[in-house]
Amino acid sequence: MAMFLVSLCLVAVIILYFVNNPLNHSRKFMIRRFVNWFPLGMSYAFLYMGRYNLNVAKNAMGDMMTKEQFGLIFAAGTITYGLSFLLNGPIVDKIGGKKGIIIATLGAAIMNLCMGGATYLYLMGRLKTNMVVLFSILFALNMFFQSYGAVSIIKVKAYWFHVRERGVFGAIFGTLISFGVYFAFDWGQAIVEASKLHPTDTSWFTRTIQHLFAIDTLTTNATWLVFFIPSFLLICWALIDMVLLKDSPKEANFGDFDTADASSGDDENVKITMKLVLKKVFSSPIMYTIALVDFTSGVLRNGIMQWYLVFAHEMKDKDPVYYAGTEFFTKNWGLLLCLTGILGGFLAGMISDRVFQSRRGPPAAINNMVMVILLLVMSFFLLRNPTIVGSVAVLMTLAVIGVHSLMSGTAAADFGGKKMTATASGIVDGCVYLGSGIQSLAIGYLSAKSWQYWPIFLIPFAIAGLILSLRMWNELPEATKKYILKMEQEEAKKQGNAQSAPLADPAT
Template sequence: MYAVNMYFQSFGAVAIVKVNAPWFHVRERGVFGAIFGILISLGVYFAFDWSYKIISLFGQDPKLHDAPSRLTWVFAAPAGFLVVMWVLVALWVKNTPAEAGLKDFDTADASSGDEGPNLGAVQVIKLMFRNPIVMTIACVEFCSGFLRQAIMQWYRTFAKHTDGELGNMDSFVYENWGLLLCCAGILGGMVAGVISDHLFQSRRGPVASILYGGLVAGSIALLFAYKTSMVGWLAVLMSLFVIGVHGMLSGTASMDFGGKKNVGIVVGIIDGFVYAGTALMALTYGLLLPEEQLNDAGKIVGPSTEASNWLAWPAAMIPVAIIGLGLALRGWNAKPQPRKAAAS
């Protein structure tokens, strides 16, 4: 069921980016990347914080490891919200300005000036896999998929398992994890989008490189600080960087270099690499981190309760962040090349 959920969930980013591509000129798309980051951040907030509120609403303590497993409303509530959004989208969202009664315009992206027929999906996929810029973006996002979930999924797990030694479960960061991730993601997305459009002339590579530089520094700092009270705030800061990168590349660069004609397939390829990075993260930490052990009372015991056994958590992020930085630097000067000069 989880795999089926992830399959349909992956449609979300593709649809959002595809529909928005005809509405934004390249000069404005950094700001769209910020909006994309805000959407991701709000989703994280709802998932982490509202899910716990729903559990508490039905009389369960979300901090108890052995809480009852009847969590129907944790899944039913967002499903109901999706039904509402489905109705609103069906009624009001339009694919192009022309469908909304406005005038279509040249977006100056990679499909600008391409008046030929749409290529088949297989042709576009082959074309994009031969495009060095698109594949570089995809590889950067592979690293982002690893790092994003390494931070978001594992901080709370680390804090819960080592609470007896470090006491992080009562910290402000742990209690407000979803809210802080949301704020960090919004700030990271907005700053990245604005400086991309206005400081770097709508180039996405410089912004991704700067943010990955922050991820390298943050992962190294985390290696030395993960046993301290700063671990939560470092995780929040790194989330700011990685959500900013994700919005800038998956949400913006995919439109630029795929063009409004092919962006659906391009963002699908890039998001596929994101999920592949997440899969590698899960495999890596499954092999390196201590297994969870429970006593008869349902309390966590064993090696996972000792912070020193979690060194692999920050250590595994460092090489991935360095690789991501190197790849991002390769795209420093990359900009979309229209098929022909746009008519004035």
């Protein structure tokens, strides 16, 4: 059933992509662009699976990896991810998104193999090294390669999508993130269940995993498969990207077009150097605002997505009655995050393009306001009503994916321009994971004292995100303003001509 719903959402996303064509691109162009972004996007989704599988492995390993240890390991990876953009953003601007996504998928595949190997040695009792140190290093390296993924997908998007189309692409970007979360949590959990020595599930997937890897011959659960299987999938998508992906319409035998972002009107002969890119990005006040909004979204997104399952799992021993109320959410966590993330991304993107003339601030402000309210509700009901807490956690994902897809996936490209979009979006996305690293350390520490600190810690970041989003309410790149004004003048001219045209003689 879950797979059917996800597939249905994927079909709906594809249909919406083809329906949304405000620039009246040719059918041939729309199909070629789909062939470009779909494998690129699925590669990014499976990068997520190779990122959040650590969360699934932590719960599978139980007390062998405490939540404080998990917080340290995850923080090491996310902080590395955030700082990596200062290096790989300019690199992707120079080498292009195609090479960038191949580096991301192959690098992450190798690191997942290493983490799987370390898990195998640890569970077999052959690993004497400190687990926190080893996993922190491997996960940090995994996240270093992962960080090439986001900037690569946005780099390619910047050449293929006009500013007036990017709100919807931001929704597609949010959808891909949501698919990745589903793959990580639900597929990852299915792998964990199927890799147990004595599984309770007898589905075809479990039987296949059991026979394929001869798990009944082992002495412990084969938890390492939660790293090995995503690694194999990433290699497959890397090979597909090598064949199908093109960095720009020109490379696919179409003419490049003016995307009306911040690079519009730039001299094509100007040599783009790393110094020029960094100077332009770091001298832009709006880029700072976008980065700070996304910093708060990083705290909020992973503050919920990373810790809800840990919270629910811990309540299993502390309060079995309360835990019973969380079972619907824990069993369907990936699916719920996927569905609400898709809805949140599309609502934010379409509202931005169709209601606010491609301004990204208004829907971001609305979503942050929603999150402030949700967190207040969560604080009050945290240990009282598991259904309300689970519902709030899911709705938080709807709102925060809306913000993240608009900031990292869209606003950074709008204001950075297609020539510098990898650096701009990289810095913005880096702030997401710096925020994620901070919350990982903080909530790992605070929740050990009391879970009541969990939502209280997140509330100030939602308020800060709201204030910052309000500051960029009216912001648009100058080229976009000119484009919108031109379209409005042409529409007014058409209406004027229609009103002044003589009426046809009814007798004729």
